[in-house]
Amino acid sequence: MFSDYSWAELGSIFAMQGFAGLSLFSVYLLMALGLAIIFGQMGVINMAHGEFMILGAYVTYLCSNMVQQYLPFLFGGYFFVAIVLAFIVTAALGALVEWLLIRHLYKRPLDTLLATWGLSLILQQLYRTIFGAREVGVDLPSWMLGSISANDMIDIPINGLVVMSITLLIALGVYLLMFRSGFGRQTRAVVQNRVMAGAVGINTEKVDRLTFSLGCGIAGIAGSAFTMVGSTGPTAGQLYIVDTFLVVVFGGAASLLGTVASAFTISQAQSTLEFFLSGSMAKVLTLVTVVVILMLRPQGLFASKVRR
Amino acid sequence: MISVQDYRASYGQSEVLHGLNFELGKSEIVAIVGRNGMGKTTLMKSLMGIVPPSGGHVRVDSVDVTHMKSFERVSAGLGYVPQGRMIFPTMSVKENIETGLTSTGEKSISDDLYQLFPVLKDMSHRRGGNLSGGQQQQLAIARALATQPKALLLDEPTEGIQPSIIREMARVLRRIRDERQLSILVSEQVLSFAMDIADRVLVIENGNIVHEAQRDDIDEQQVAAYLAV
Numbered sequence: 356m357f358s359d360y361s362w363a364e365l366g367s368i369f370a371m372q373g374f375a376g377l378s379l380f381s382v383y384l385l386m387a388l389g390l391a392i393i394f395g396q397m398g399v400i401n402m403a404h405g406e407f408m409i410l411g412a413y414v415t416y417l418c419s420n421m422v423q424q425y426l427p428f429l430f431g432g433y434f435f436v437a438i439v440l441a442f443i444v445t446a447a448l449g450a451l452v453e454w455l456l457i458r459h460l461y462k463r464p465l466d467t468l469l470a471t472w473g474l475s476l477i478l479q480q481l482y483r484t485i486f487g488a489r490e491v492g493v494d495l496p497s498w499m500l501g502s503i504s505a506n507d508m509i510d511i512p513i514n515g516l517v518v519m520s521i522t523l524l525i526a527l528g529v530y531l532l533m534f535r536s537g538f539g540r541q542t543r544a545v546v547q548n549r550v551m552a553g554a555v556g557i558n559t560e561k562v563d564r565l566t567f568s569l570g571c572g573i574a575g576i577a578g579s580a581f582t583m584v585g586s587t588g589p590t591a592g593q594l595y596i597v598d599t600f601l602v603v604v605f606g607g608a609a610s611l612l613g614t615v616a617s618a619f620t621i622s623q624a625q626s627t628l629e630f631f632l633s634g635s636m637a638k639v640l641t642l643v644t645v646v647v648i649l650m651l652r653p654q655g656l657f658a659s660k661v662r663r
Numbered sequence: 664m665i666s667v668q669d670y671r672a673s674y675g676q677s678e679v680l681h682g683l684n685f686e687l688g689k690s691e692i693v694a695i696v697g698r699n700g701m702g703k704t705t706l707m708k709s710l711m712g713i714v715p716p717s718g719g720h721v722r723v724d725s726v727d728v729t730h731m732k733s734f735e736r737v738s739a740g741l742g743y744v745p746q747g748r749m750i751f752p753t754m755s756v757k758e759n760i761e762t763g764l765t766s767t768g769e770k771s772i773s774d775d776l777y778q779l780f781p782v783l784k785d786m787s788h789r790r791g792g793n794l795s796g797g798q799q800q801q802l803a804i805a806r807a808l809a810t811q812p813k814a815l816l817l818d819e820p821t822e823g824i825q826p827s828i829i830r831e832m833a834r835v836l837r838r839i840r841d842e843r844q845l846s847i848l849v850s851e852q853v854l855s856f857a858m859d860i861a862d863r864v865l866v867i868e869n870g871n872i873v874h875e876a877q878r879d880d881i882d883e884q885q886v887a888a889y890l891a892v
Contacts, residue, residue, distance in 0.1 A: 537765070544751050544762045551749040553733030554711050556766030556810050 367508035368630055376626025378515040378584045381522040382408075384618040385577030386595060387602040388529050391614045393570035394603055397546065397563065398464050399457055402471040404599065405592025406478035407571045410448065411441035411578020412493075412587040413486060419493045419582075431496045434579070438521065441575040449571025453564045461549075461563070475593070482589035490588035518580045525576060530611050532569075542566050605645050607655025617656055621645065664689045664846040665710075665741075665814050670719035672709040679705045681870045682719065687814060690844045692836070694861035696851050698890060702870040703850035704746055707818040710848075711743045712736050724813060737766045742812030746819045748799040750806070752792025756783055759791045759802055763809030772809060775842075779835060780805050797828040801835075808839065814846040815839070821853050829853070833860045854887055 360368065386408055393401050401407075418437040422430055452474065460467045499517060502510040533539035544552040545562045553559045578587075585591060602621055606613030621641060628637035649655070665687040672680040679702050687693050697703050708714040710721060712733040720729050723739045731739065751759050760772050760783070777784040780801045786794065791802060800820060807815055817836075821829045833856060839845055851857040857864055864881055866874035866889045874889065876882070 537761075540754070540758055540761055541765060543754055543758075547751040547753060548749055550713055550733070551745065551751070552762065554713065554737065554743040554745065555763045555806055556734050556737030557762065558732075558734045 364508070367506075369627060370505075370509050372627045372630050373623060374509075374511045374515060376623045377519045378512070378580070379626055380619055380622035381515075381518045381580045382577055382584055382595065383599060383602050383622050384522050384526060384615060385573055385580055386599040387606070387614045387618050388526060388611070389570040389573035389577065390599050391603050391606070391611065392529070392533075392573070393567055394600075397461075397566060399461070399567070400464065400468040400471065401570070402468060402596060403452075403475035403478060404471075404571075404574055405594075405596040406475045406482075407445050407449065407574040407592075408578040408581060408595065409482060409587060409589070409592040410478070411445050411575030412581050412591070413482065413491075413578070414441040414444050414575065415579045415582045416486075416491050416493050416587055423494065431498060433496065434499070434517075438576055438579045441579045442572040443575075445575025445578070446568040446572030449568035450564055452571070453567040457567060458560065458563060475596075479589045479593075486589070488589060490586040490591070492586045493582040495583070514583045518583050521576075522580065525573065526611070526615060529573065533611065538562075538565070601642070601645055605649065605655055607657040610655070610657040613655055613657030664691070664724060665848065666720075666722045667710075668720045668722075670706075670709070670721060671717045672705055672714050673717045674705075674714070678717065679870050680709065683867075683870075683872055685865060685872060685875075687846050687848050689846055690840055691863065692840055692847045692849065692861050693863045693865060694849050694851050694857035695865045695867055696854060696857050696886065696890060697867035698852070701867050703867060704818055705870075706867070707743070707745070707816050707848075707850055710736075710816055711741060734766065737810050737812070740813035742807035742810050742815045744800075744803045744807045744815065744817045744820060746822060748796070748803045750791040750794075750799050750802050752790065754791055755788050756791055756794070756802055757787040760805050760809050763806040765810075767809070767811050776805050776808060779808075779839065797824050800824060800828075800832070804835075804839075808843075812845065814848065817847065817849040819850055819852065821851065821856050829856055830859070836860055852890065854883070854890060858883065 386404065390401065390404050393399050393404070415437040418440055419433055422433040456470055456474065457467060460470060495514060499514040502512045504510050533542065541552070541557045541562050544555070544557055545559050549559055581587070598621070602618045603614060605621065606617035624641045624644070625637055628640055632640070667683055667685050670680060670683040671678060683706065695703055695706065705714055709716055712731060716729055720727060722728065723741060726739050728736050728739050728741070751762065757772070760776065764770070764772070782798055783802060783805055786798065791799065794802060820832060824832070836847060837860060840847055849857070849860065858878065858881070861878055863875070863877055864886065865872050866886060868889060874886065
């Protein structure tokens with residue numbers, strides 16, 4: 356499949372697809388970070404994670420429209436406001452869902468799968484009722500349009516770079532929060548031994564709620580990033596949930612570094628292969644590779660080395 | 664310090680503790696001895712709010728903790744060292760101790776904790792799960808002490824630990840009691856350790872306290888008979 360191209364062309368294709376893949380990487384990584392916190396840390400299989408992302412995307416869409424309509428002179432900076440709003444709205448919904456639903460199911464992990472799947476259907480229908488079945492797109496401010504030309508064959512999209520920088524900042528923030536702060540220490544203690552964490556004085560219910568809502572909030576940010584990659588529709592989140600679980604499991608459920616590495620690998624493989632093959636063949640190849648690697652290394656790419 | 668009145672606990676329909684009554688005085692060490700399955704661990708778990716009570720009252724310093732959640736009991740002054748240590752395996756030794764600081768609001772581990780357990784200072788960046796059994800036991804005690812308890816509950820602290828370390832542990836526990844005026848309730852199967860450490864010994868059998876004696880006038884053979892299988 357490579358024989359039709361010269362070496363210089365191949366190099367440019369890989370570079371361009373690589374940069375295009377970065378936007379996908381951002382979405383995967385943000386989705387997976389949220390899911391890694393919820394699934395990896397709490398053991399809750401959140402099938403509604405994609406819908407939380409789409410909620411973030413809708414918030415971004417609303418925010419973009421509002422600003423365009425009422426405060427057009429601020430349009431250049433709306434994206435950053437939208438990210439914050441998306442985080443707040445989805446985190447609030449996450450806290451509500453935890454209180455209503457998830458906290459009753461911590462001892463029944465498989466039931467969370469069904470319950471959150473039901474939740475995802477409810478949310479989809481809600482989006483359809485409120486925003487309509489048609490997909491919506493978000494207008495970008497002019498400074499985020501266009502691309503940087505590295506040479507005459509390679510163009511790097513600016514919005515991809517912006518989104519990726521934000522993603523990396525958030526990944527760093529999540530790392531610091533989980534491994535350097537008191538809250539992170541409490542979360543990890545609850546994860547490792549819920550009963551014992553309570554017996555050393557940690558309010559486990561509060562930690563659970565905050566953790567779940569943080570994971571959902573990050574999915575909301577993923578939604579903001581998603582508006583750059585695809586168009587927002589009620590069911591768009593479903594397409595990403597399987598891939599995201601793949602990223603989390605491939606990376607090693609409790610490892611944030613593993614999540615970054617596996618999001619990068621999967622999104623780049625996907626994006627590069629898509630240029631040469633059809634989209635579905637690219638997916639098949641990626642999936643088969645991941646499955647084979649997981650057969651050889653079931654604990655994922657990065658697993659912590661400790662006696663159990 | 665701790666007063667337990669007509670205390671009952673059950674797993675579903677089957678009652679395990681049938682109305683226990685005992686007191687733990689300030690800076691007193693009380694050992695609860697008994698064979699397997701007699702209710703020692705259930706009592707400890709229940710005092711810590713892990714197994715719910717089905718009747719009676721527990722007071723810590725005249726505060727009724729009977730219906731509190733675990734973390735509230737920690738604030739009320741109970742420190743817990745469970746059977747099997749239950750340290751957090753993938754967290755470092757330092758982080759393990761720091762989890763105990765949650766209820767006190769302190770930011771850093773006080774130096775006298777490390778003075779009690781110097782080995783933990785040397786290993787403060789090792790993962791808890793990679794420590795030996797004896798070191799994990801010390802870590803579990805340090806973690807409980809970090810919560811600044813008024814009373815410490817130890818559930819079979821000698822289980823799976825070599826004899827020389829058991830003697831060392833008895834020495835450390837007495838030192839903690841003397842320095843911090845701490846009350847200690849310890850459940851045990853090893854009578855020699857209980858005799859070594861306790862001011863008073865309670866014998867528990869089938870969920871009832873069947874014998875009680877101060878250390879000085881304890882009839883060792885009678886207690887040993889209770890423990891014989």
